[in-house]
Amino acid sequence: MSQFAINLLFVGASFALYIGIAIWARAGSTKDFYVAGGGVHPITNGMATAADWMSAASFISMAGLLASGGYANSTFLMGWTGGYVILAMLLAPYLRKFGKFTVPDFIGDRFYSNTARLVAVICLIVASITYVIGQMTGAGVAFSRFLEVSNTWGIWIAAFIVFLYAVFGGMKGITYTQVAQYVVLIIAYTIPAVFIALELTGNPIPGLGMFSTHTESGVPLLEKLDDVVNALGFRDYTADVDNKLNMVLFTLSLMVGTAGLPHVIIRFFTVPKVADARWSAGWALVFIALLYLTAPAVGSMARLNLMTTVYPDMAGQVENYEDATTNPIRYEERPEWVRTWEETGLIQYEDKNNDGRIQVYNDGNEAFAETAEQRGWNGSELNVNNDILVLANPEIANLPSWVIGLIAAGGIAAALSTAAGLLLAISSAISHDLIKTMINPKITEKGEMLAARISMAGAILLATYLGLNPPGFAAQTVALAFGIAGASLFPVLMMGIFSKRVNNKGAVAGMLTGLGATLLYIFTYLGWFFIPGTNMLPNTPDNWILGISPLSFGAVGAIFNFAVAFIVSNATEEPPQEIQDLVESVRYPKGAGVATGH
Amino acid sequence: MADDKSNAAAYWKANVRLITGCLIVWAFVSYGCAILFRPLLAGIPVGGTDLGFWFAQQGSILTFIAIIFFYAWKMNRLDKQFGLGE
Numbered sequence: 001m002s003q004f005a006i007n008l009l010f011v012g013a014s015f016a017l018y019i020g021i022a023i024w025a026r027a028g029s030t031k032d033f034y035v036a037g038g039g040v041h042p043i044t045n046g047m048a049t050a051a052d053w054m055s056a057a058s059f060i061s062m063a064g065l066l067a068s069g070g071y072a073n074s075t076f077l078m079g080w081t082g083g084y085v086i087l088a089m090l091l092a093p094y095l096r097k098f099g100k101f102t103v104p105d106f107i108g109d110r111f112y113s114n115t116a117r118l119v120a121v122i123c124l125i126v127a128s129i130t131y132v133i134g135q136m137t138g139a140g141v142a143f144s145r146f147l148e149v150s151n152t153w154g155i156w157i158a159a160f161i162v163f164l165y166a167v168f169g170g171m172k173g174i175t176y177t178q179v180a181q182y183v184v185l186i187i188a189y190t191i192p193a194v195f196i197a198l199e200l201t202g203n204p205i206p207g208l209g210m211f212s213t214h215t216e217s218g219v220p221l222l223e224k225l226d227d228v229v230n231a232l233g234f235r236d237y238t239a240d241v242d243n244k245l246n247m248v249l250f251t252l253s254l255m256v257g258t259a260g261l262p263h264v265i266i267r268f269f270t271v272p273k274v275a276d277a278r279w280s281a282g283w284a285l286v287f288i289a290l291l292y293l294t295a296p297a298v299g300s301m302a303r304l305n306l307m308t309t310v311y312p313d314m315a316g317q318v319e320n321y322e323d324a325t326t327n328p329i330r331y332e333e334r335p336e337w338v339r340t341w342e343e344t345g346l347i348q349y350e351d352k353n354n355d356g357r358i359q360v361y362n363d364g365n366e367a368f369a370e371t372a373e374q375r376g377w378n379g380s381e382l383n384v385n386n387d388i389l390v391l392a393n394p395e396i397a398n399l400p401s402w403v404i405g406l407i408a409a410g411g412i413a414a415a416l417s418t419a420a421g422l423l424l425a426i427s428s429a430i431s432h433d434l435i436k437t438m439i440n441p442k443i444t445e446k447g448e449m450l451a452a453r454i455s456m457a458g459a460i461l462l463a464t465y466l467g468l469n470p471p472g473f474a475a476q477t478v479a480l481a482f483g484i485a486g487a488s489l490f491p492v493l494m495m496g497i498f499s500k501r502v503n504n505k506g507a508v509a510g511m512l513t514g515l516g517a518t519l520l521y522i523f524t525y526l527g528w529f530f531i532p533g534t535n536m537l538p539n540t541p542d543n544w545i546l547g548i549s550p551l552s553f554g555a556v557g558a559i560f561n562f563a564v565a566f567i568v569s570n571a572t573e574e575p576p577q578e579i580q581d582l583v584e585s586v587r588y589p590k591g592a593g594v595a596t597g598h
Numbered sequence: 599m600a601d602d603k604s605n606a607a608a609y610w611k612a613n614v615r616l617i618t619g620c621l622i623v624w625a626f627v628s629y630g631c632a633i634l635f636r637p638l639l640a641g642i643p644v645g646g647t648d649l650g651f652w653f654a655q656q657g658s659i660l661t662f663i664a665i666i667f668f669y670a671w672k673m674n675r676l677d678k679q680f681g682l683g684e
Binding site for chain 2: 066071074077078081082084085086088089090093145207210211212219220221222224240244247248251252273274275278279280281286289292293296311463498584587588589590591
């Protein structure tokens with residue numbers, strides 16, 4: 001059977017499974033549609049949350065970023081897990097007690113204002129759409145490679161599949177589909193990692209393997225990796241970063257973004273009790289950690305494998321790594337996986353010094369330029385897109401073709417499950433918060449579900465269109481969405497629970513400031529609405545204010561949000577007594593019913 | 599009624615104290631050990647690199663899990679103790 005047929009079989013079988021589950025668990029009522037009837041066990045919910053959470057960014061893109069950035073990109077690991085700590089302690093149990101099913105519901109009621117509700121809907125839609133763009137980017141990479149179609153077609157196929165089960169299934173369908181997707185994606189991620197860890201270190205647990213000895217050279221793996229990349233003019237893999245402020249802010253942005261993202265928060269409305277919301281956050285993190293503890297191993301080992309593929313002499317070398325750089329692989333003898341990925345355009349080769357060999361090194365390093373010249377190198381010749389690393393991993397490690405099929409199914413599962421969860425959050429914000437609560441309260445349940453499905457379809461079309469020209473790698477686009485959610489929604493949610501003093505005016509001013517400041521900073525460097533060429537300043541560290549990257553700015557936006565909301569609230573009147581009683585009531589689990597819409 | 603109120607206030611105070619403690623540990627392992635204090639921990643070797651690197655890539659994640667389960671367990675006890683559970 002050809003590799004193409006095997007990929008098709010795995011991807012097709014997994015789709016059949018998801019769609020089957022979506023039909024089996026079809027939503028019968030709006031409550032089923034939004035919160036799965038509120039009757040999901042914490043462990044099941046944790047697993048579904050994990051699948052919802054681990055998107056194309058985590059599955060496809062993150063290990064590639066770790067591989068290229070090393071220690072500096074640990075921010076993704078800490079940021080995307082640490083947010084659950086804040087979520088479990090500062091938001092989830094209280095929002096569950098509040099007992100309605102959307103984020104704007106809480107903001108609108110707590111801040112007794114339809115303006116606040118509307119602003120929350122806008123923040124939610126901006127953050128979620130940005131996030132879905134990242135998913136479409138990732139899904140496009142996966143489909144284009146495995147179904148051997150163009151990137152554009154890959155994205156449209158992904159859009160069609162998401163549309164099918166998100167639209168017909170609703171939350172109930174999505175919850176059980178996501179459990180299946182979690183199982184598929186974690187197996188797909190782990191199996192190649194185990195084989196690679198065994199091959200390189202003899203340790204079957206990747207997370208432990210990366211801290212043990214590299215079998216072929218007898219040197220600790222990370223030390224080996226440092227030496228190898230160093231000989232090619234790159235920074236040490238484990239090198240510390242100079243700009244700690246940016247690193248702290250980036251991590252913080254991802255954390256508050258995690259806690260502010262509506263599709264994750266609504267997950268906690270689906271459990272039966274307040275106590276379950278707390279456990280559920282813990283279980284979600286356990287299931288997430290299974291992948292996140294493996295990812296750094298995948299990243300470091302893939303980097304080493306890539307380097308030893310290009311410079312085969314590197315593998316056994318113990319010292320004098322310069323000697324091992326003289327004999328890079330001939331282009332004619334390049335491995336099969338380089339050939340297949342070249343066809344997608346995600347690996348590009350250019351023989352700059354016409355010696356028929358592949359040289360990879362850091363040609364941006366001025367201190368290294370002289371060494372490179374002495375070696376007769378004329379620029380790095382292989383351009384590898386970060387986003388392919390995980391998908392190419394089984395091929396790099398020469399694993400059997402069914403593993404490649406499995407990872408195709410896993411990568412697609414990761415992208416689709418998150419996209420579906422986000423689309424649900426977007427559609428409920430439009431149909432429930434905008435139409436039902438603000439425009440036409442008399443709408444029938446049927447009409448509301450129809451509106452939800454229509455807005456879902458609209459959101460898919462918009463995100464797919466934007467996904468064709470993404471503002472960065474999947475994980476970077478997603479990081480922008482976190483900054484937006486963290487700066488706009490998280491602070492008001494938290495203040496709504498922990499402060500009785502913050503009022504409607506404060507919340508609206510806070511959200512607008514957080515969202516506005518963050519978008520302004522992002523658009524300044526990445527272009528207005530991500531349109532290339534419209535940026536006002538080049539996106540390089542020299543131009544960033546205090547060296548804060550646009551990806552890190554969410555944390556600053558959140559601080560602005562807190563400050564403005566606090567100052568405006570204290571300058572205006574106290575919230576009415578019944579609102580203070582509402583805040584009081586969400587603080588205690590006693591008397592929580594199931595989540596309701598009305 | 600007054601008792602209910604002071605009981606509820608005490609529960610909330612205990613909760614906020616617990617959250618503060620957990621957040622200190624949360625910040626210490628991630629922003630502290632993994633980022634800001636990494637140079638100070640550079641002398642402690644862990645499998646080919648240093649302790650700060652380990653905290654950044656694995657240690658903080660493991661600590662986060664421990665914090666959430668500790669908080670959930672402790673809060674469920676507080677719910678019962680103050681009679682405010684479901």
